[in-house]
Amino acid sequence: MKWNCYDLFDHYNTEKNGVPALKEQPIRTDAVLERVQAQTAAHSQPHKRSRIRMTKWAAGIAAAAVLVTGGTTLAAAAGVGGLNAFFHSLTGEETPENPGKLAALVATPDASFDSTNQDVQFTLLGMYGDDSQAMLSFQVTAKDGTALQDGFKLPYQLTLQGTDGSSEALGCYGKTADIREKDGAYYINLRINRTDLQGKTLDVTFRNFYTEAQISQIWSQLTAYDDQLQQDYVRQNFGEDALKGWGNGELPAEFDVDAWKAYRRENHLDQKCSDREKELYAETDGVISGSWHTSVTLDFASAAPITAEFDGGTVTLQTLSASIAAPAEWDDQNHAVNYVITLKDGRKIFDELMAQYTAGDEMLQRIHALPGCETDTIEQYVPLAENYWEKDSATDVFCYSEPIDPAEVETITAYRFAFAGEDSDGTSGLSGYDLTDRTVIYSAQ
Known part of the structure; x- marks a missing residue:
């Protein structure tokens, strides 16, 4: 399968995704998942941990x-x-x-x-x-x-x-x-x-x-249309020979993500795809019209939020979420960051728990890769309902699976890593990354 559909590149952030990142976020939005299912003739399955290395752009499209x-x-x-x-x-x-x-x-x-x-x-x-x-x-x-x-x-x-x-x-x-x-x-x-x-x-x-079959057919046609737009772009900028590996999922070596995104904006390809989608639905008779x-x-009942600043960033605590805006260099081409939120009752909220691992020992391995978590068990953690990245504000958002009064948060610790290379064992317990430092970015007053 060719990883070149627009939704992937539109939300791909070259500054944050130049190398494989510490997190492997699953794609949870139908805007990408439905296309993948249509191309592979797969049907929806219970959510499983993605084994493909994908970084925060995958979670960020969950708007x-x-x-x-x-x-x-x-x-x-x-x-x-x-x-x-x-x-x-x-x-x-x-x-x-x-x-x-x-x-x-x-x-x-x-x-x-x-x-x-x-x-x-x-x-x-x-x-x-x-x-x-x-x-x-x-x-x-x-x-x-x-x-x-x-x-x-x-x-x-x-x-x-x-x-x-x-x-x-x-x-x-x-x-x-x-x-x-x-x-x-x-x-x-x-x-x-x-x-x-x-x-x-x-x-x-x-x-x-x-019906599901009708939607799959629409997605197949829409994906083909979107794919053709990109082929036209590649042909125009790199020549016909650049498409030789297209069927095998290969993009030209010279392909520049930012240039492609700019081209889409300048030529209003989003609108063209949207117009084509409407045409496809209009051409398909629904089973119920x-x-x-x-x-x-959206007037939610929740406790008053707590907002605090740390060096270069901010933390906002709410009843059902925590939002962290950190310096860009914490999570760029050569760095990654994980956060652990510790509550006053001793429980922790750890962002890797938003994923469904197929084996519990893998989850524990990731937890234990962070100093101070070596003796923890899964039961000591509060799992997240969602974890996404808000690209407009460059903010990590952690959505709790249960309400937590902002005043009950004791600390938030940032674990920062440097990419050491694909073949490096790293010193963090996670392949390819060295743990550089851990910093308490929030502490209850």
Whole structure:
């Protein structure tokens, strides 16, 4: 497979990704995953740790990641609203570690849907979040004669609207959400990873239901179109001979990522791909037609954040996340950094725990690569729900799997590494990296 589709290069940061980095972040967004699945004829599988060396660009594209889970039948026929309905919808991989702690954070704001198909109705069951993440759960019901089905997919659009009248679309073209059925109830869950959410209005539009086969076909055509745009660029700049290795996933040795990104911007290739996507959907008859639109204010109940500065950076602690903006040289072509957040009760939040390892000993090996963690066990750590990089602000964001009062954070330690070469054993316990220092960048007052 050729690692050359636009989403990869668009979010690839040459300053932060010149060499294999310490972290191997999995791609968690459908904007890339769906393309990969379409090209390989693979189907969605439970999330596994990626074995391909990928750095923070992979996590950074999770600005509008969709995490779809199953659900259970609600106790009452009406069954909409209340904590039971909301938490029933959150079963599966993304079930909160401590739903009881999250209960106080769940809100069910007024979110009436405008619809062009009254035979299918959407209802917002609830949401929780803070300024750096949000989880929303929707229930979908249909009248007799309109058949919903597990695995149907819906293209959707998300737009953030500020109180100052500003508007920002979240993510690029091609996002889809799955509808999941369990015992007769249908749910859609959306997770949004994006800083500066609190107080803004989220505009949500779902449009038409498609089968997985239809979506795969659309993605295949869209990927081919995107691929052709890049071939045209290579042919124009490097000649026809530069395409000889294209079928084997090879790019010309002279290929420059930044130049390609600039070319895309200058020639509005994003818009061309978006227009082509709309054409493909218009040419495909959905199994259920219609559009469903609502707007909801992201007014989350959470403790007051704590913001602190350290030499060259800042830390922001919230109820469900910690955000760290560090100096650029900490994580560039020749360096990497990991953070360990230690709570006052002795538990730790470690950013590598956001991934699902296939073997627990590998997870422990990574933990133990950091001094002071050698005697820890997995049970002593609070796992993360997500870990992403906000490229606009160059900020690492760690989304907790349970609420944590900002005042309960004792310290945050940065472990800094220098790249020693692919063939080096390194002195950090991690191949290719030397541990240069560890610095406490936050300490409770």
